[in-house]
Amino acid sequence: MLSYNKNHVKERVVVLKKLTVILIGAGNRGTTYVENMKNLPDMFDVVGVAEPIEARRRHIKEMFDIPEENCFTNYKEILSMPKFADMAIIATLDEMHLEPALAAIECGYNLLLEKPLAQTAEECVAIANAAKEKGVKVLVCHVLRYTPFYKTVKTAVMDGLIGNVMSVLAVEGVGNVHQSHSYVRGNWKCEDETTPMLLAKCCHDVDIIQWLIDRPCEKVSSFGELTYFKPENAPENAPLRCVDTFCPVRESCPYDINKIYFSENCPLRFCRYAASKGFSENDPPLDEEVLTGIRNSNYGACVYHAGNDVVDHQIVNMQFAGGVTASLTMNAFNEGGRYIRIFGTKGELYANASDTEITVFTFEDRKKINLTVEWTEESIEGGHGGGDTGIIYELYEYFNGDYKGFCAADIDISTENHVIAFAAEKARKTETVVSISEYAKSLGFEY
Numbered sequence: 001m002l003s004y005n006k007n008h009v010k011e012r013v014v015v016l017k018k019l020t021v022i023l024i025g026a027g028n029r030g031t032t033y034v035e036n037m038k039n040l041p042d043m044f045d046v047v048g049v050a051e052p053i054e055a056r057r058r059h060i061k062e063m064f065d066i067p068e069e070n071c072f073t074n075y076k077e078i079l080s081m082p083k084f085a086d087m088a089i090i091a092t093l094d095e096m097h098l099e100p101a102l103a104a105i106e107c108g109y110n111l112l113l114e115k116p117l118a119q120t121a122e123e124c125v126a127i128a129n130a131a132k133e134k135g136v137k138v139l140v141c142h143v144l145r146y147t148p149f150y151k152t153v154k155t156a157v158m159d160g161l162i163g164n165v166m167s168v169l170a171v172e173g174v175g176n177v178h179q180s181h182s183y184v185r186g187n188w189k190c191e192d193e194t195t196p197m198l199l200a201k202c203c204h205d206v207d208i209i210q211w212l213i214d215r216p217c218e219k220v221s222s223f224g225e226l227t228y229f230k231p232e233n234a235p236e237n238a239p240l241r242c243v244d245t246f247c248p249v250r251e252s253c254p255y256d257i258n259k260i261y262f263s264e265n266c267p268l269r270f271c272r273y274a275a276s277k278g279f280s281e282n283d284p285p286l287d288e289e290v291l292t293g294i295r296n297s298n299y300g301a302c303v304y305h306a307g308n309d310v311v312d313h314q315i316v317n318m319q320f321a322g323g324v325t326a327s328l329t330m331n332a333f334n335e336g337g338r339y340i341r342i343f344g345t346k347g348e349l350y351a352n353a354s355d356t357e358i359t360v361f362t363f364e365d366r367k368k369i370n371l372t373v374e375w376t377e378e379s380i381e382g383g384h385g386g387g388d389t390g391i392i393y394e395l396y397e398y399f400n401g402d403y404k405g406f407c408a409a410d411i412d413i414s415t416e417n418h419v420i421a422f423a424a425e426k427a428r429k430t431e432t433v434v435s436i437s438e439y440a441k442s443l444g445f446e447y
Ligand SMILES: NC(=O)c1ccc[n+]([C@@H]2O[C@H](COP(=O)([O-])OP(=O)(O)OC[C@H]3O[C@@H](n4cnc5c(N)ncnc54)[C@H](O)[C@@H]3O)[C@@H](O)[C@H]2O)c1
Pocket: 024, 025, 026, 027, 028, 029, 030, 050, 051, 052, 053, 056, 073, 074, 075, 076, 091, 092, 093, 094, 095, 096, 114, 115, 116, 141, 142, 143, 200, 384
């Protein structure tokens, strides 16, 4: 069996160049990446930061002892300096990817760019074209590829354990709490301000499906809408704001701010961080800071009156070359977690993405074998099931021009899966089947 070596990059540290890094946007994601880099001092040094929130900027400055003259409040300032590092991390919000990405490419930085690439398909193509013209590498943060779970799945497929892939079924259970925090009350609640759900949340899933099938996608259809988190479903007499008001259903409402942001078992650590605009998940915000953040933002809204418009459930059907099919279901109405089933000519593979074992059933002997997912403490602690540390290890090789792994994808692959997601949105809105090659052609993107 091919099986990957989870330590292979660590073992090669001495051979490759240490990379210097600038961070643009020291929020939740940006801080996570550089905290992981901090644990790898032979591989990375963060030498500059741009972040308007003072506490966040100071946190990064102190972590890496960055000189004051390399600390900026805005990406425009840091990118108006002559290039002074090997790579830039762009981890600003979705609506602030295009401009800094183009400016950083123009400066000649290799980029670790948060997903989604940009807010429209045209803008994604513009970034890909600029990178190719300038000859810089852009790695998009499709962190799931770098998790022990999906590496094991991909290895099993590459090893031919289930023969040729004929169909994939992927479920993205966003989770009711995560949906309420990010996509009802939070940053990604309105698609015109950020991106549609398929980009904001599911571009990872589209990427994984495309990676596993490894053939061009030919056409897509999609259905879905915002059905539940709407004013007409609000309980009787529920106030518009959940904070500082009396709500008659508070006790039984799963979305009561006390349960999500203040209970002992706050289900998602990042909710408190985002609500408070705190500066590190490792240095958790105080209750007063979280409450102030909620009072002054949409995190304090009732989930049925939050002014949101993104879907709370959606399905996408895809056809790939050779008649291979895939189906992706996202929805809010679950505990949270991903699930995958891959159907091949010689067997079937299935698992939950949080499992320690992946089951493969083979037709020849009608036996089930279990593949063990090599979780490590580092990958569990590192965020996104190990993806947030995994991508940092692999980008080190990738940007050093000596990549030996099988996860990192060049900007064209990332652009392709963004194009598939935008095409699916078009299919949903127009109730049509969209041809990917025709759609890509209309964008001037060679597919
Ligand atoms: N790869 C993943 O799995 C994953 C997961 C969650 C979010 N994301 C993406 O990561 C990105 C960042 O999300 P986040 O949750 O970290 O958001 P965040 O709000 O925590 O961080 C964004 C940061 O950008 C800063 N910023 C704002 N204006 C700026 C400017 N002019 N110059 C420099 N910095 C500026 C903000 O102050 C903030 O600290 C988003 O695009 C999001 O969709 C990716």
